[in-house]
Amino acid sequence: MAGHLAGKNIAVTGAGNGIGRAIALACAAEGANVVVADYGVSIEGSDPSSEVADAVVAEIAAAGGTAIAVAGDVSQMEVGQRIVDTAVENWGTIDGVACVAGIVRERMLFNMSEEEFDHVVAVHLKGHFTLYKAASAVMRKQDTGGSLVGFTSGAFVASTAQANYSAAKGGIVSLTRSAAFALRRYGVNANCIAPAAMTRMSENVPFEIEAGGPEAIAPLAVFLMSNAARDITAQIYTCTGKRIAVWNQPEELRHMLAADDEMFTVDEVAEKLPADIGVEEMPMFADLERRMKEMAEKKAAEESGAES
Template identity: 35%
Template sequence: MSIDFSGRVAIVTGAGNGLGRSHALALAARGAKVVVNDLGGARDGSGASSDAAKAVVAEIEAAGGEALAHGANVTNMEQVQDMVAQTMARWGRVDILINNAGILRDKSFAKMDLDDFRLVMDVHVMGAVNCTKAVWEIMREQQYGRIVMTTSSSGLYGNFGQTNYGAAKMAQVGFMNTLVLEGDKYNIRVNALAPTAATRMTEDLMPAEVLDMLKPESVTAGALVLCTEQAPTKMILCAGAGGFASARLFETDGIFLAPEQQTPEAVLENWDAINNTAEQSELASGMKQSEKFLVKAFNYLQSKGSGNA
């Protein structure tokens, strides 16, 4: 089945270089009208220039596509709203949002300035929040939306020197999890992409021969699936160097302790049972955890009542 985005309008943030550029070009090549958003700053978020975004737009238009460049700083809601307003004025809808914009300010936590922590959180987390908020009502009203967050293995599993980046990337997963529930009846599907690619963000972290294998286009192949009408929802798709996998959060079935047993000593004594993965499951929402524990407590009360009868 050929994937086609004709008639769809997409906004890709941080699309002047790297993964964002690759996503924007691929969407346009398959028929989407694309807003190429890029502040044009350096990898650490400093500076600004519209040149990169305009170059991507020129490339799309040269290939016969339609595109719009916008330099909104995703941390500035007024600028984001202006970007969305221009998109609506030109094309009348927004079908796809890829929250790709991000920066790096790596340092071990002991040496990290808290201003660098806040800025990374602001760009990655509030940037995604601002852009999603600006298109959310549009997608609800048109009963259609595909939103892609950009998470990272640094958030899912940790990476030395990236407490700020890891925290921000895991926050996007939490953001996604609740948006999935709130957008379901409006046909808004929300997913996350965990990429490994050779971009400005990784150029100093890996040797050249490895970077040559990590083409952004490999990741984009997965990203575009998350933008389709057939897209899943609440999926974390990991992609890089031609490899694709899904990451999911599971919870063990756990144990129940009677009121008189609810002590730290009893919890420690049952540690192996608490960690037993034999009956682990993926929970559909946070409430499902509460339901699970309450069912265990209710069953205990029932058995106690039956025993006293």
């Protein structure tokens, strides 16, 4: 089958629903053999089932493609290894990995339990490590290298009721950048997508989001795993389907130096820091005010609707 991923072997985690499913279907339509990895859990990560992964494999097969299901928890090292081994043992190589599996456990930081924090960080951040580690060990020995695609979120910058999710998504950015940094010499690229798509995960977001269907994220993911994108690495791309944007690279903006190469005193910092290097505004503060207003208006409208 011809296509942008012809002859490639790709693993997609979270491939049973939403964005992951759309990417798995698109990879198969573009000529790849696909490992459909999904634990079949609820949005909050409970009630696992192998049925959703099997259903996507059946969909791919019905469309004439080749896919194998792996139902397991991607936060487990053994599952990450099994996903990669499934591609290598059946088809010879692992050429691309898209880590799309995810859950949400929303709570304000001061109310969040240790379990809610650990669970979200495990599925998202460790769920990338398990795949990146197993896949890069194979990719570095292949002449053809490979591609790693991480799924972060605009929420990596900050989130009010999802500090666990935000922290995990920030970790995914750093993990993916480190993979890009370490693996370029082996012909492996690593990039992040910060998607916005209407899925079961996003349907409860209490403010307007710029988003289309999950299939609108797949073209960017396919491109990043294709040969045409091999020199693109260490990037973060927002993708809403209609709009794709590249993020800046974090770097120091301004600095100040202690006199005579000595260290600063607290008094010197207090005097010089505001004047010499100052602060950088977090753009999301303005966004937060807009969202709070929207949510208050929505709540008021719902309450007045309920009364009448």
